[in-house]
Amino acid sequence: MVNAQPPKNMLTVRDNRTGKVVDIPIQDNSIPATAFKVLKAPRAEGEREENETEKGLRIADKGFLNTAVIRSEITFIDGDAGVLRYRGFPIEQLATKSSHLETAYLLIYGSLPTASQYKVWQDEVLHHGVMHSDAEQFFKSFRYDAHPMAMLTSAFAYLGSYYSEANPSLQGQKLFTKGDPESLAVMDKQIYRLIGKATTLAAMAYRVRQGRNFVTPPTGLSYTGSFLYQMDHLGEENYKPHPVLEKALDVLFLLHADHELNASATTVLQTGSSLVDPYSAIAAGCASLYGPLHGGANEAVIRMLISIGKPENVPGFLEAVKRKDKVLSGFGHRVYKTSDPRSFIVRQIADEVFRVTGKDELLETAMALHHEAMKDDYFVKRKLAPNVDFWSGLIYRAMGFPLDFFPVLFAVPRVVGWLAHWRQMMLQEGGVKIWRPRQIYVGPGKRDYVAVDERVAEEGPRLTPSPVVHSG
Numbered sequence: 001m002v003n004a005q006p007p008k009n010m011l012t013v014r015d016n017r018t019g020k021v022v023d024i025p026i027q028d029n030s031i032p033a034t035a036f037k038v039l040k041a042p043r044a045e046g047e048r049e050e051n052e053t054e055k056g057l058r059i060a061d062k063g064f065l066n067t068a069v070i071r072s073e074i075t076f077i078d079g080d081a082g083v084l085r086y087r088g089f090p091i092e093q094l095a096t097k098s099s100h101l102e103t104a105y106l107l108i109y110g111s112l113p114t115a116s117q118y119k120v121w122q123d124e125v126l127h128h129g130v131m132h133s134d135a136e137q138f139f140k141s142f143r144y145d146a147h148p149m150a151m152l153t154s155a156f157a158y159l160g161s162y163y164s165e166a167n168p169s170l171q172g173q174k175l176f177t178k179g180d181p182e183s184l185a186v187m188d189k190q191i192y193r194l195i196g197k198a199t200t201l202a203a204m205a206y207r208v209r210q211g212r213n214f215v216t217p218p219t220g221l222s223y224t225g226s227f228l229y230q231m232d233h234l235g236e237e238n239y240k241p242h243p244v245l246e247k248a249l250d251v252l253f254l255l256h257a258d259h260e261l262n263a264s265a266t267t268v269l270q271t272g273s274s275l276v277d278p279y280s281a282i283a284a285g286c287a288s289l290y291g292p293l294h295g296g297a298n299e300a301v302i303r304m305l306i307s308i309g310k311p312e313n314v315p316g317f318l319e320a321v322k323r324k325d326k327v328l329s330g331f332g333h334r335v336y337k338t339s340d341p342r343s344f345i346v347r348q349i350a351d352e353v354f355r356v357t358g359k360d361e362l363l364e365t366a367m368a369l370h371h372e373a374m375k376d377d378y379f380v381k382r383k384l385a386p387n388v389d390f391w392s393g394l395i396y397r398a399m400g401f402p403l404d405f406f407p408v409l410f411a412v413p414r415v416v417g418w419l420a421h422w423r424q425m426m427l428q429e430g431g432v433k434i435w436r437p438r439q440i441y442v443g444p445g446k447r448d449y450v451a452v453d454e455r456v457a458e459e460g461p462r463l464t465p466s467p468v469v470h471s472g
C-alpha cells in the first residue's frame with residue numbers, strides 16, 4: 001500500500017504487478033535507476049524469457065532523453081531561459097573578458113587562474129604544440145582529398161602512440177584514477193599535450209590539403225594566433241595573423257569549448273570509462289562530433305544559404321520548410337527553447353570580422369532568413385530560434401576556411417571540454433565505473449542450429465546482404 005503520508009524527498013513507487021511498494025530517495029532532483037531493479041515480478045503468461053522480468057525492472061531511455069550519467073561541476077545550461085555558464089560564470093562575461101586558454105583552465109581545473117598560474121598554464125600548452133617530424137609522413141599518407149575530420153580523428157589516436165607512459169594498458173589501470181600528485185602530473189601532462197597539439201594537428205590537416213609545407217608552431221603568439229600562423233604562414237618575414245581575426249577566432253573557440261553532455265563529450269566519457277588512454281578517448285569524441293547532427297550544422301547553414309541564393313528567395317524557402325520539405329539549418333536545439341545565448345555573441349563577432357574581410361555575399365540572405373523566421377508563427381510556436389551555428393559558418397567562410405574544415409574549427413576548442421569531463425570522471429568519488437548500458441532484447445528466442453541443406457531462405461529488404469555491382 002502507498003504510505004498515507006509519503007516521505008518528503010522520496011519517490012514512492014508501487015508495482016501493480018506484485019503490489020510491492022518502494023521508496024526511492026530523491027537526491028539533487030534525481031533518482032537512481034538501479035533502485036528499480038528491486039521491482040521483480042514473476043513472468044506473465046506467455047511473456048518472453050528475454051524480458052528477464054524476474055531479474056528486476058529496467059529503465060528505457062533511447063537517446064538519453066532523461067538520463068543523468070554523471071555528477072558534474074563543469075557546465076550548466078538552462079535551455080528555457082537561454083543560459084549557459086562555465087563553472088558558474090555566464091558565457092557572456094567570459095566571451096567579453098576572458099580568452100580561450102584562460103577559460104580552458106577554468107573548465108578543467110574549476111577556477112580562474114591567477115596571473116602566475118595562467119603563465120605556467122599557457123607556457124605548458126604552447127610548449128607542447130610541437131609534433132614529432134614523423135607526423136609529416138602520417139599526414140602525407142592520406143589521399144589528396146581526404147576529409148580534414150578523417151585526418152584529425154586519426155591523428156589524435158596516432159598521437160597516443162608516442163606516449164606509452166600515458167597508456168593505462170601498459171602502465172596499470174589506475175594510472176589516471178589514483179588522484180595522487182604523481183598520477184595528477186601524468187594526467188596534466190597529457191592535457192597540455194592534447195590542447196597544445198590539437199591546433200598543430202588541425203593546421204597540418206589544413207596544409208596537407210592545400211599542398212603547403214608544414215610549419216613549426218611559432219613562439220610569442222596566442223593559442224589562436226599560433227593556429228592561424230600555422231595554417232597561413234607562407235614564408236613572409238615577421239608574419240603575424242590579423243589581430244581582429246585572431247581575437248574573433250579566440251572568442252569562437254571559447255564559445256565552443258564546452259556544452260555539457262552533448263554527443264561527443266558523452267562519447268569521450270563512454271570510451272574513457274574503459275580506462276583507455278586519453279588520446280583514444282579524444283579520437284572517439286572527434287569521430288562523434290563529425291556527424292551532421294552535431295558538428296556539421298555550421299557547414300549545412302552555408303550550403304543552405306548558397307541554395308537559397310538571394311533574399312528574394314527566402315519566403316519560398318520558408319514555405320518549403322513549413323511543408324517539411326526542407327530544414328532551416330542553424331535554427332532549433334534539443335536543449336535551448338529560446339535563442340542560443342552564444343548566437344548573439346557570434347552575431348557581433350561576424351560584424352567585426354566582416355569589417356576586415358568585407359561582407360560575405362550570403363550575409364544579406366542570412367539576415368533576411370533570420371528576420372522572416374523570427375516573426376513566423378511556425379518557428380515561434382515551436383520555439384525555434386537561431387543556434388550557435390547560424391552565424392559561425394559565415395564567419396569561417398569570410399575568413400577563407402573551406403567548408404569541410406568547419407567541423408575541425410569546432411573540434412579543436414572542444415578538446416578542452418572533452419578533457420575537463422574526462423579528468424572529472426577519472427577523479428570522481430568512488431572511482432570510474434565502466435559505462436555499460438542495458439538493452440531490451442526483442443530478437444529471436446532460443447533456437448537450434450539448422451544444417452545448411454535444411455534451411456529455408458529468409459529474404460526481403462534488410463534481411464540479406466545487398467548485392468554489389470562490380471565494374472570489372
Ligand SMILES: CC(C)(COP(=O)(O)OP(=O)(O)OC[C@H]1O[C@@H](n2cnc3c(N)ncnc32)[C@H](O)[C@@H]1OP(=O)(O)O)[C@@H](O)C(=O)NCCC(=O)NCCS
Nearest residue numbers: 293297321327328329330331332333334382384387388389
Ligand atoms: C537541433 C535539432 C536536431 C533539435 O531537434 P529536436 O530537439 O529533436 O526537435 P524536434 O525535431 O522534436 O523539433 C520540434 C518541431 O520543430 C520542427 N523543427 C525543429 N528544428 C527545425 C528546423 N531547424 N527547421 C524546421 N523545423 C524544425 C520539427 O520539424 C518539429 O516540428 P513538428 O512538431 O511539426 O513535428 C533540430 O532543431 C534541427 O534539426 N535543427 C537544424 C540543425 C541544426 O542547426 N543543428 C545544430 C544544433 S546546435
